[in-house]
Amino acid sequence: MSEDDDRAPASEKRSPARWAKRLGMALLVLLLAVVLGHWWWGQLAAGRLDATIGRYRAAGEPMLPSDLVAPTVPYDQNAVVDLRAAAAMINTGSAAWEPFYRRELALPLTDREIALLKGLLEEHRDALARARQAAGKPGVDWEMQFPSPMLSNLDLRDLNQQRQLAVLLGAAALYAHHMGDDAEAVQRLREVLFVSRAVGQQPVLISDLVSMGLAAIASERVEQIAPDLRIAAAAGAATDAAGTKPASPDQVKALLAELLDAQTSAANHQRALRGERVLHVDAARALVDGKLNVTTPGLRPASNKPDRMAELSGYAMRPLFLADARLMADHMAGAIAAATAPDLPTARAKTPTAFSTEVQQNRMRHPLAAMMLTSLDRYQEQTYRNLTERRLASVAVAARWYALDHGGARPAGLDDLVPNYLPAVPLDALTAGQPLRYLPGPDPIVYSVGPNGIDDGGSEQPIRKRSQPPQDWEMLDRVLHLNRHPRPPPEPEEASDQDAAAPDSTGPATAPATRPATTQPAAAR
Numbered sequence: 001m002s003e004d005d006d007r008a009p010a011s012e013k014r015s016p017a018r019w020a021k022r023l024g025m026a027l028l029v030l031l032l033a034v035v036l037g038h039w040w041w042g043q044l045a046a047g048r049l050d051a052t053i054g055r056y057r058a059a060g061e062p063m064l065p066s067d068l069v070a071p072t073v074p075y076d077q078n079a080v081v082d083l084r085a086a087a088a089m090i091n092t093g094s095a096a097w098e099p100f101y102r103r104e105l106a107l108p109l110t111d112r113e114i115a116l117l118k119g120l121l122e123e124h125r126d127a128l129a130r131a132r133q134a135a136g137k138p139g140v141d142w143e144m145q146f147p148s149p150m151l152s153n154l155d156l157r158d159l160n161q162q163r164q165l166a167v168l169l170g171a172a173a174l175y176a177h178h179m180g181d182d183a184e185a186v187q188r189l190r191e192v193l194f195v196s197r198a199v200g201q202q203p204v205l206i207s208d209l210v211s212m213g214l215a216a217i218a219s220e221r222v223e224q225i226a227p228d229l230r231i232a233a234a235a236g237a238a239t240d241a242a243g244t245k246p247a248s249p250d251q252v253k254a255l256l257a258e259l260l261d262a263q264t265s266a267a268n269h270q271r272a273l274r275g276e277r278v279l280h281v282d283a284a285r286a287l288v289d290g291k292l293n294v295t296t297p298g299l300r301p302a303s304n305k306p307d308r309m310a311e312l313s314g315y316a317m318r319p320l321f322l323a324d325a326r327l328m329a330d331h332m333a334g335a336i337a338a339a340t341a342p343d344l345p346t347a348r349a350k351t352p353t354a355f356s357t358e359v360q361q362n363r364m365r366h367p368l369a370a371m372m373l374t375s376l377d378r379y380q381e382q383t384y385r386n387l388t389e390r391r392l393a394s395v396a397v398a399a400r401w402y403a404l405d406h407g408g409a410r411p412a413g414l415d416d417l418v419p420n421y422l423p424a425v426p427l428d429a430l431t432a433g434q435p436l437r438y439l440p441g442p443d444p445i446v447y448s449v450g451p452n453g454i455d456d457g458g459s460e461q462p463i464r465k466r467s468q469p470p471q472d473w474e475m476l477d478r479v480l481h482l483n484r485h486p487r488p489p490p491e492p493e494e495a496s497d498q499d500a501a502a503p504d505s506t507g508p509a510t511a512p513a514t515r516p517a518t519t520q521p522a523a524a525r
Helices: 013-056 079-088 097-101 111-123 127-137 159-178 182-199 205-228 249-259 261-288 308-316 317-339 345-349 354-361 366-374 374-403
Strands: 438-441 447-448 478-480
Touching: 013 205, 013 261, 079 159, 079 182, 079 205, 097 111, 111 182, 111 205, 111 345, 111 366, 127 159, 127 182, 127 478, 159 182, 159 205, 159 438, 182 205, 182 438, 182 478, 205 249, 205 261, 205 374, 249 374, 261 308, 261 366, 308 366, 317 354, 317 366, 345 374, 374 447, 374 478
Parallel strands: none
Antiparallel strands: 438 447, 447 478
8 A cells, every 4th residue: 555545535535435324315315206106196196086087077967886776676676576587497408498598599490490489488488477567567677786896796697598588588478479460579579678778777888788688689689580570550460360479550559669779779878888988987996995906807806815015005006097997988988978979980179189199109108097998989889780780670660560451562762651650760870960771672681781881782791801701890881681592501500400390391492592590609608
């Protein structure tokens, strides 16, 4: 060591330790600033979310799980009591149910199908009676509770059971029509629509989708029955000269009104979207409280025990989660308002897109929204397809009624159906204010522009080339034939099915229909 080093000040000798101490203090201050900043950021996000919740609740909008609980309906007036009882009576393990449920029923029914349905309906006579009893009651209360976190506690067991009930009622309508009892057939169709509306009163998005699926069952059955539906010439006529039981004019008017009821459907859509908004807010709060785990599939808790990892991750992500909850709430408010739009183009124009676009472009900045924000495009498309399908079915019934009153002649145009059979020409809900199209002739059709939104002149060409025949909404236009077309031959597995003892005596083979005569939509299976 040199003499100069020995003479260096002690303060200089201690400088590395001093700088280490200073660095440590700086890091400690920085860490404290980060912790305080994170706490302040979280408090700010929580305050803003609370203010948003308060603003919507002050306007009468549900924002908390408890807000979704419906007013109680007296037991003797609650249709749900009978709907649940009817569904519980369905024996899905019976020898008749499975072959029926997987079968694509079509008219005219084969002998095998007649025998199968006869046995099935006889087996479920009590269930059908309870469903009719339900349709006569004024109230609907599913008695749903919404414990937090909703994401892991919602009880939706009713949905599958009500779907099975609707399928059974739709089959009963087909069977009644085949047996010449159209008064019964129309009543059963109305009961399917009743179940659909009842399910739609659950404030849950998936319940609304199931409700639309049940309405699709009713629409498809109506479309099948309409070409030779029997309607009495005057109210009160019980039977006609042939000994069949036609539907009364009042029954048909009621069926048409229910098919054309867009107001109830819009209310159900808004209710479901409000429930979805509550779910978003509740999930955000449950995450920051450690009740849900962001690292587990579906954000569900890994166990019933305290999850320290969930608590830590929830606290760390608290500002981002709560901020996303507020932004999603405002985004869903626009979607709720758009749910009353009369058609798909208007709904899309009214639906806010700025936040969803931002989420797609900045997923790291909006982690909760990236996981939970519902894409409304497909939901809206399904909504307005369903509305259009019901309107197509209403035209089929009205045109049949017109023909019965005019010696078998079909209307020259849809205006001929107004006002005696329809209150107005139904609009195509996939267009902005345009009516459904109609082409008269030997094989009259009514059609919608279909998924592409373009009038292709009633084309049934498939949108995409596939090995399987296209379904109704997979063609350029959604076309409904008003005449009954020959039924397609049974599928090979159906032809070899031994589910019924009766032989199949459909007679000579006929040419396949230009439109598949399927009757059990995918939503019902």
